[in-house]
Amino acid sequence: MQTPRPPARRPLPARPDRPLAPGVEVRVHAAQVLDAVVHRGRSLKSELAPVLPRLPDPRDRALLEAIVFAALRGRHRYVPALRGWLQKPPGAGDGPLMALLLAGCAQLDALQLAAHAALDATVEAARALGRPHQAGLVNALLRRAQREGFPSADPAAAWPDWLRTRVAAAWPAQAAQVFAASAQPAPLWLRVNRRRIGRDDYRALLDAAGIASAVDPRLADALRLDAPVPVAGLPGFDAGLAAVQDGSAQQAVDALAAEPGARVLDACAAPGGKAAHLLERDPTLELLALDADPRRLARVEDNLRRSGVAPESASGRVQVRAGDATVPAQWWDGFTFDAVLLDAPCSATGVVRRQPDILLHRRAQDIDALVQAQARLLDAVWPVLRPGGVLLYATCSILPEENAGQIAAFLARTPDASATALGEAFGHAAGAGRQRLTGEDGLDGFFYARLRKAC
Incomplete structure (x- = not known):
């Protein structure tokens, strides 16, 4: 059943005798x-x-x-x-x-x-x-x-009771920091397109424009701007020298660690930042960028085009396709992939500072539905991975049931799957994966688990 379309926004009720300033x-x-x-x-x-x-x-x-x-x-x-x-x-x-x-x-x-x-x-x-x-x-x-003025208040008070309780139970030592960080504006993270310019050279362009930036040694392509500026003011932004992408999201490419020339599936690709990053790192990859929502694929293509890796200019090695990742029969050609990136739909509890309306709209029942959808995605894409291949499961959630718990359940029901250890650069140990919490080193909350298929 189709969701009713919301009413169109009404025009501004300006006074006819005085245009709006x-x-x-x-x-x-x-x-x-x-x-x-x-x-x-x-x-x-x-x-x-x-x-x-x-x-x-x-x-x-x-x-x-x-x-x-x-x-x-x-x-x-x-x-x-x-x-x-x-x-x-x-x-x-x-x-x-x-x-x-x-x-x-x-x-x-x-x-x-x-x-x-x-x-x-x-x-x-x-x-x-x-x-x-x-x-x-x-x-x-x-x-x-x-x-x-206004009375001070605990930042945790902005969170609905049920969600605040879950976060506090999951991360008792860090919950106060998570709530405080989620109430603050996030820095602007840039991903420098190494195919077009080196990070140090782009940083020099920022310096010349009077824009201060910082480097995180764990993130090879990232620059952090603690005083965000409009993207129109970034040197060479329209030419694709850099893109806006949080450092935690950038680390997904590091965690996947696809081999040169690999055949890669980006199973939930929109808006396309990770697909573009993969190809900026290695233009020899054969990439299928898949998303269930055809309307969002235009954004994927735009991001690839800005990065200089548009499908029409990539000799057929890059495809953007509409398809439900849980139904491979819709889109899979039968040839297995060397690597799969599954950036799964989630509660987005790690990006509240970027999407503060999450605290208004998220409901407890949403989490159960998301956990079930994530499990279906994992089970559906695992068969398209070749023996010996790797799958990176990632979310921007900080809830264990979507992350460490989800991966533990998958490993328990999937005999040919095993976890590959990721280092401390990816956050706290969390079951078979790693969890970064909101605000740590200026980064978004994010979870990563790297799984390998038995040969």
Whole structure:
């Protein structure tokens, strides 16, 4: 049964006698995105995607993202304060008002924007949203926020009870650090395209542009920017000299360690960053990039094209194909693969700082469904791996049932599978694999397990 398509976003209700100033338009968009995410269960990524292109100035796009992310990260502090200041609880139709107030709180608190500019633009946004009768209330509440500030709160309070309990039980010594790191903005990690430029040479380009970067000795192609910049400001970004990819995701290629010229399956390839990285490392690979969602394959092809390894220019050695990895009959030609990369769908609990809406939308029952889907994927792709070949199972989860527990169950039911040890560079020992926790060395939470098929 098809999921009903959500209603189209309504156009901005601008006043005909006064066009929206850019600062006001950003706040209107922020309120609309937050209302959809917080009150209507929409995905942050899907809500931002159509909005950002409407703002031609990259500074406005960056401001919109900063406001929305800060509001979601600070929501567990802002909402109790706002409810305490309101004379009566917000009504069923006050979602847009509360969303705008969240945006205002984030500007004053987390972003520390100039108060007069943030207040004026946010109050005017209330009028632009068709709520002139509430503009005075927005002004009064935000001025109170400016005077009194917000109480501090344990970052763990942002997590739903059931998920906070699971993380604390799994990682009792590190849970506080995980919660704290998940509440902070992530650094910008770049993957330098070694086919086009050396990492040191690209770092020199960044230095010349006044952009500071750092090297992690474990990550051969990575640079970390602790003060993120818009990608439009990165030297040679459009020419494919570098791509945005967290260092933990980059390590998947190291953990797979495919042999030169190997035949490789990237079983859940979208959006294509790992496929591109594999080919940047070794253009002699024969790669099948597979994804079940045909709509996402355009992004895979774009990423490969930027890296200079587009399917049409790779002499037939690179294929991008729609197909469900759990049904090999749809896409497998019968020739086995030397290596399989299975970056499995997961709870994404290791990337909350990049996707803060996870804490709003994830449900306990989701985990059981994901664990079952991961098991089906492992069982389905194992037969397409040749004897002696390797499979890397990876997730951006920090929950053991998706990671160490998942691999333990697979090894128990798969006699010809064994685990290959990975070093400390990949994180904490976790069963037959390795687990990095959110924020460690500035990296995302990630799990890796390297499995070998008996000859």
